[in-house]
Amino acid sequence: MKHIISVLVENRFGTLNRVASMFSARGFNLESISIGETEDPEFSRMTIVTRGDDQIVSQVLKQLNRLIDTIKVTDLTKQPHVERELLLMTLKLSKTTQHEIFELINVFKGKVVDIKQKSITIEVIGSPDKINTTIDIFRSYGIRELARSGAVAIHRGES
Amino acid sequence: MPASGQKLNGSEIFFECLRRENVEYIFGYPGGALLKVYETLYDVKDIKHILVRHEQGATHMAEGYARATGRPGVVLVTSGPGATNTVTGITNAYMDSSPLVVFTGQVPSSLIGNDAFQEADIVGITRPITKHNFLVKDVRELASTIRKAFYLATNGRPGPVLVDMPKDVLNATCAFEWPETVEIRGFKPTVKCHQHQVEKAAQKIAKAKKPLFYIGGGVISANASEELRELAIRQNIPVTMTLQGLGAFPGDHPLSMGMLGMHGTFWANQAVNNCDLLIAVGARFDDRVTGKTDTFATQAYIIHNDIDPTNVDKNIKVDLPVVGDAKHFLQTLIETMPKEHEDRTPWLAEIGKWREQCPLVYTNEEDSLKTEYVIDEVSRQTSGDAVVTTDVGQHQMWTSQYYRFRKPRSIITSGGLGTMGYGLPAAIGAAFGVTDRPVVLFCGDGGFMMNVQELVTAVHYKVPVKIFLINNSFLGMVRQWQELFHQEKYSFTDLGDSNPDFVKVAEAFGCRAMRAENPVEAKKAITEALAWNEGPVFVEFKVVKKDMVFPMVPAGGSISDMLLERLNPKTMV
Ligand SMILES: Cc1ncc(C[n+]2csc(CCOP(=O)(O)OP(=O)(O)O)c2C)c(N)n1
Ligand SMILES: [Mg+2]
16 A cells, blocks of 8 residues: 655755665665755655555654654654645647647646747646646657656644 | 863864773774874773774674673774775674674765775765764764764664764864763654553463563663563563573573574474463564564464564564563563462473473584584583674584573674674674673684684784684585585585694684594693683684584474474484
């Protein structure tokens, strides 16, 4: 099963490497990892997407906790949370496809960030599932290049 | 002691910090990146620096010292090759949870990343094999980093910590401040066990008809042997130990069942298979212990106490996890256990039958020598009170079977990593730490050559280690597997033609040396060696070539697949 894990870490040189190499050394699946500074520059927040059965995920959480540079490890999977990913994608553009592409961008609530005669670059934000669907749908128009941020996630605020 | 706020350079701060950590010995080797440190060291009199002959030797020595004393071992090596030479020793300490603090010199900060002369990314290299590591970028952070390094190495589950110190940091000056407290946000080990879990454990233990203690090295590093002894005897519960756990419970007590696992005793393994309650303390269900996991202790309710939560449910799913310090766990059990418990005499009788069915035996012949005899005899002559170090191989497993360890911190051996070459330096390190008990090394003829250079260190510092070389002219343990599982193809394991004259080698290093080829000579040589304490003494025991360690559970097999004797008897050579 897919798990999304939020990890508060020391904002320090080498922390990302420690986390990533722990995953590879122990043979854990690492689907995506993203990291950025938090409201407090001493800390960064990592969002990790991994897959595994309960036993494996419980080991993942414990091994993450065991690293000295991790401060708080939370499995968001079963808690109310918001999960988003950014997609940047350059598509081939032609007179015949132009219209459909623009319509689809609207459907996916995307934005045009750059446009040239024969290509268009768009951004889409959404859950990783939505991003997957977006890519599938646009595939037939010819994807020149794409980049995904990996998921970032956060607890839903209190009411 | 310099007052707080006094201006010192990095090297002076380094020694000042070691002083505050009560460091007695540094095992080290100089080099370019450490010139300033060695300049300062020249006038340091209160901390003893032991000059090794290879940096791997320094790490094993520091670990031998740490395991014998319970205090962190300290290593000091230069950048590049000095640092990379410590990798095996650090990994060994990591696998066996030994507290080490390794200081490496580094090229000047301005050159880091430029492939500078003797630059190695030792922080990157050692990330997966240290509990934590640091690169000190500013002299003002040196003292607090060293403080943290010692704290991390010795608290929670012990382990190696590395501190990389660039040359310019060691030269720079700043006001010295010793942090009185340590605050590491991401490191809060659970020391106190959850009361509710311990109470549950107590109830299970009281009700068990066939309980068994499965004790690992964690009981020794937590200094919890006294508590274990009290609890086991009070509750009449038999105790089996892992290789690193030997000595946690007295081996000559009727409740001691010796070691379990691959080369464990028949009765200990039978007990694991048949117990209704397994109480694992400070042990990690290593594959050399469990064999095939789905046939391990299938009848048992399993309680697992460990300070490291990642050890829980890692290899075996347990019924009752209790995270926390072993001493706290056992002490709380003693306090909460009801006095009444199930009658364990039938269970102990059952175990007694297994013990009679398949005892540990060997035959002695007049004109040839068996390793088992040598170890048995050393055990007798030292009354099981020596600090015994081993290398890796058959002699190591026989040591676990035939030396009757009576006290904790008595076996110092490479368990998790199985590092040949560990024994000699570890013995030397142990002998620096322990001076009121004999320090004995059992070493194979293969492994001895892997850190033979440290004989110089032993001779130079007059370290009274008893070096007992078990020369079977083979990489014996590999030979055993070749015989049992690889069609007797003795591929590159016969050292008979290539081994040097070991007695001459030892003498060339300036070490007193003897040879023994039969039981009578062996007994005499052991007595002589144990009586002589002017420096190291070396005895080569020329033992039979083709002996095998039994019982043996083949790798990945179930305990019930245990081989009790050789399959194809071969004539002894
Ligand atoms: C550094 C290292 N290399 C290889 C091995 C694999 N190995 C395990 S036991 C063994 C044989 C050891 O032979 P010896 O030192 O003579 O001891 P014996 O088994 O004969 O008692 C070998 C090669 C190892 N454990 N460590
Ligand atoms: Mg040998």
